[in-house]
Amino acid sequence: MTNDQLAQRLLYAIQNNRVDGAGQIARQALSGLADYCSQAHLTEGDIQQACRLARQLQRVRPSMAPLQQLLGTWLREVEQNDLSFAQAAAHAMQLVQYSKEAVAHSARAMVQRIKPGSVVITHSWSSTIRELFCLLSQWPCQAIVTESRPGYEGYKTAELMSELEIPCRLITDAQMGVWLEEADMAVIGADMLLEDGSVVNKAGSYLLALAAKAANKPFYVCCETFKRVDLFPSMVELEQHNGNELGAPSLAHVEIKNQYFEVVPAHLITEVVTEQASPQKLP
Amino acid sequence: MTNDQLAQRLLYAIQNNRVDGAGQIARQALSGLADYCSQAHLTEGDIQQACRLARQLQRVRPSMAPLQQLLGTWLREVEQNDLSFAQAAAHAMQLVQYSKEAVAHSARAMVQRIKPGSVVITHSWSSTIRELFCLLSQWPCQAIVTESRPGYEGYKTAELMSELEIPCRLITDAQMGVWLEEADMAVIGADMLLEDGSVVNKAGSYLLALAAKAANKPFYVCCETFKRVDLFPSMVELEQHNGNELGAPSLAHVEIKNQYFEVVPAHLITEVVTEQASPQKLP
Numbered sequence: 363m364t365n366d367q368l369a370q371r372l373l374y375a376i377q378n379n380r381v382d383g384a385g386q387i388a389r390q391a392l393s394g395l396a397d398y399c400s401q402a403h404l405t406e407g408d409i410q411q412a413c414r415l416a417r418q419l420q421r422v423r424p425s426m427a428p429l430q431q432l433l434g435t436w437l438r439e440v441e442q443n444d445l446s447f448a449q450a451a452a453h454a455m456q457l458v459q460y461s462k463e464a465v466a467h468s469a470r471a472m473v474q475r476i477k478p479g480s481v482v483i484t485h486s487w488s489s490t491i492r493e494l495f496c497l498l499s500q501w502p503c504q505a506i507v508t509e510s511r512p513g514y515e516g517y518k519t520a521e522l523m524s525e526l527e528i529p530c531r532l533i534t535d536a537q538m539g540v541w542l543e544e545a546d547m548a549v550i551g552a553d554m555l556l557e558d559g560s561v562v563n564k565a566g567s568y569l570l571a572l573a574a575k576a577a578n579k580p581f582y583v584c585c586e587t588f589k590r591v592d593l594f595p596s597m598v599e600l601e602q603h604n605g606n607e608l609g610a611p612s613l614a615h616v617e618i619k620n621q622y623f624e625v626v627p628a629h630l631i632t633e634v635v636t637e638q639a640s641p642q643k644l645p
Numbered sequence: 646m647t648n649d650q651l652a653q654r655l656l657y658a659i660q661n662n663r664v665d666g667a668g669q670i671a672r673q674a675l676s677g678l679a680d681y682c683s684q685a686h687l688t689e690g691d692i693q694q695a696c697r698l699a700r701q702l703q704r705v706r707p708s709m710a711p712l713q714q715l716l717g718t719w720l721r722e723v724e725q726n727d728l729s730f731a732q733a734a735a736h737a738m739q740l741v742q743y744s745k746e747a748v749a750h751s752a753r754a755m756v757q758r759i760k761p762g763s764v765v766i767t768h769s770w771s772s773t774i775r776e777l778f779c780l781l782s783q784w785p786c787q788a789i790v791t792e793s794r795p796g797y798e799g800y801k802t803a804e805l806m807s808e809l810e811i812p813c814r815l816i817t818d819a820q821m822g823v824w825l826e827e828a829d830m831a832v833i834g835a836d837m838l839l840e841d842g843s844v845v846n847k848a849g850s851y852l853l854a855l856a857a858k859a860a861n862k863p864f865y866v867c868c869e870t871f872k873r874v875d876l877f878p879s880m881v882e883l884e885q886h887n888g889n890e891l892g893a894p895s896l897a898h899v900e901i902k903n904q905y906f907e908v909v910p911a912h913l914i915t916e917v918v919t920e921q922a923s924p925q926k927l928p
Contacts, residue, residue: 536849566819
């Protein structure tokens, strides 16, 4: 495989990963970069080819803060310190490890806010939610999981509940309001934490937050601080994907819209729970 | 076909009609009753067989007020006045006609509340919504239509927009919150109007109402007064159907929930617009 083919394959994988959360996609991109640094047919002077690939990876998923943050950190380190390919690959894998630990720390901080026996409603799929329920499976709890159209990420979440033997109810996104009554709290992951305390996450998260507020149930966001960006909601580019993903009929005068992400305003969020309870130093 | 087969076929059709609104299903039941009265091998003394079928029809869709109301009206008329089969069939068709006129009157009353050029967001499918957009197509307007999982009734609504050449955006239910920003108002039909001013409609309607309130946009319910029942929300049996309809994987510890209807509380509703602006006498 040529260098260009290696790069294209990675870009395609990141662009078309519609089921994983932003953190997982950032780790996938970093691991891919590490592979590129190890496998590509490059001479040491060509490190700029790897840096260009990192910048392209940032651009294909503009709404994903961890991709921007972690690749940005990697780029600074590589460029400022003139790293070798081996060093660049090692640094990418260090950042993957750091990111995984931040997820684990965030989930541990979140667990402390959940009483045993609680019913937790969640939307979509994220690494922190997976980590959280792995911890929660230690004691009695129940889950309510939305299917999360059009990607059905909720099926992945439901599979996790099944493996963990956590009693789970799987619902359509439209049923959120009705099932929130049965929940003690709502918890979601996040793709970005914005400057004003609002959060970007999968479409449907805002509706869940509205329903939680109306039912007077807490609404938590659990994620790592590298999802923070210095942007306000109006400055955020929210990903829209091809309408074909919905599988709807093609009709004259009808445009199929597929906006993936939306903003949950700060006033609907009880707390953003991150790893900062036990902070780590960026490697 | 035996009388029993005729009855079973009608009951099956009503029980399994998952795409039409409550008014349309009530009209389907009445037309079916009229056919039964005309086609069944009955002697004039057997009118109670038709009455029993009407009561069974009421029971198979307990959340559908028009079915209860219109069949109840028919039953009273048939039983109190000892109607012949021919008279009973004619009365059923009169009620169908009455119901259709009530829909048309409600839609005309609703149109008066919509300025030309408006963007109207709606959820699910109903006869009043169809009638409303047929009237709206006379002047410039736009629609935003949710797909309405799991039955995808929104595809029917989108097909209507396509036929009427009304510019339409079709979205997943999860995107309601984000697209409400683009709408001037939300309008839905209803399956029941409850005693306290709240409304029963397809799951997702409550989320749309919450989002409309949050965005400070009016939220209208347009329907006929025979959807009124003297029940409070806690007394209403909300239909739940088989989880298989979602098409989700079958997983241990995961129960698939498929609640069709939910209550939209009165305080989220700007106005319930009915045919009472120009009332008719029940035939």
